[in-house]
Amino acid sequence: MLRLSNLHKRFGQVVALGGLSLHIPAGCIFGLLGPNGAGKTTTISIAVGLLAPDSGEVDLGHGGTPERAEVRRRIGVAPQAIALYDDLTARENLDFFARLYGLSGPQRRERADALLARVGLSDRADHRVKGFSGGMKRRLNLAAALLHDPPIVLLDEPTAGVDPQSRNAILEMARSLRDEGRTVVYTTHYMEEAQRLCDRVAIIDRGRVLAEGTVEQLVGTLGGSSVVTIQTDEGDTRIETADPVGELGRRLAAPGVRGVRVERPDLEAVFLHLTGRSLRD
Numbered sequence: 469m470l471r472l473s474n475l476h477k478r479f480g481q482v483v484a485l486g487g488l489s490l491h492i493p494a495g496c497i498f499g500l501l502g503p504n505g506a507g508k509t510t511t512i513s514i515a516v517g518l519l520a521p522d523s524g525e526v527d528l529g530h531g532g533t534p535e536r537a538e539v540r541r542r543i544g545v546a547p548q549a550i551a552l553y554d555d556l557t558a559r560e561n562l563d564f565f566a567r568l569y570g571l572s573g574p575q576r577r578e579r580a581d582a583l584l585a586r587v588g589l590s591d592r593a594d595h596r597v598k599g600f601s602g603g604m605k606r607r608l609n610l611a612a613a614l615l616h617d618p619p620i621v622l623l624d625e626p627t628a629g630v631d632p633q634s635r636n637a638i639l640e641m642a643r644s645l646r647d648e649g650r651t652v653v654y655t656t657h658y659m660e661e662a663q664r665l666c667d668r669v670a671i672i673d674r675g676r677v678l679a680e681g682t683v684e685q686l687v688g689t690l691g692g693s694s695v696v697t698i699q700t701d702e703g704d705t706r707i708e709t710a711d712p713v714g715e716l717g718r719r720l721a722a723p724g725v726r727g728v729r730v731e732r733p734d735l736e737a738v739f740l741h742l743t744g745r746s747l748r749d
């Protein structure tokens with residue numbers, strides 16, 4: 469559905485992408501997980517045709533490249549740097565972007581109303597964006613990406629700088645877009661979000677894909693051991709194991725067990741394994 473092949477991009481001396489390749493299957497939420505500066509925004513910008521790669525190719529399905537307007541119409545992007553007019557109201561912003569997409573007057577009103585409701589901003593429709601919270605701006609930014617009903621949606625750090633309530637609304641929105649059959653590309657530096665939300669994840673660092681798969685595959689192959697802790701009256705025993713279920717089964721039969729705890733590795737452990745660094749650094 470979306471294929472990026474061997475993308476290279478430099479900004480002066482900085483290598484933003486050093487041969488990044490990805491195949492993003494249709495109908496899933498595909499996470500690009502990596503720390504700040506990994507190349508996520510550069511990847512999104514090239515995928516949607518806002519930025520030209522130095523070399524490499526983008527295929528948005530059936531050989532379509534983002535230079536072609538009819539191909540670009542199949543994608544919606546909610547940029548990391550929020551693209552809204554502060555002095556316009558929520559509805560005026562959506563109307564402006566809908567005009568760019570060439571929607572007719574009645575279509576524009578209908579789409580704007582539906583999307584304002586969908587992102588929970590109907591009661592703020594006629595307020596200027598200037599007074600909006602970070603979360604409200606993010607939600608409107610997302611609505612603007614959906615006006616032309618695109619089958620591919622790219623969300624670049626859609627939860628940056630938002631309150632927990634907006635964060636949940638945005639995660640829920642990404643799921644519902646997927647459930648409607650759209651392909652969702654979701655960038656984040658929050659391991660927890662990628663883990664909770666994404667059907668597949670590519671871990672990227674320094675402009676390259678280090679690993680790609682389902683969360684389960686990545687954690688299973690690259691996350692390292694689980695830790696089983698057995699609590700008894702004599703104290704806690706901590707066991708590192710690749711087979712926490714088997715370990716529990718054997719240990720639970722012993723007398724005096726008061727409690728157990730299982731800690732499974734997460735995507736943070738995968739990143740650490742791959743790079744020797746923490747995602748949070």
Ligand SMILES: Nc1ncnc2c1ncn2[C@@H]1O[C@H](COP(=O)(O)OP(=O)(O)O)[C@@H](O)[C@H]1O
Pocket residue numbers: 479482483484502503504505506507508509510511
């Ligand atoms: N317009 C630009 N000019 C110069 N350097 C840039 C520009 N855009 C990105 N970079 C650099 O390219 C690298 C990748 O950036 P970016 O794609 O924004 O990463 P991410 O979105 O993962 O944080 C970083 O080192 C960043 O500083």
Ligand SMILES: [Mg+2]
Pocket residue numbers: 508509510548624625
């Ligand atoms: Mg970015």
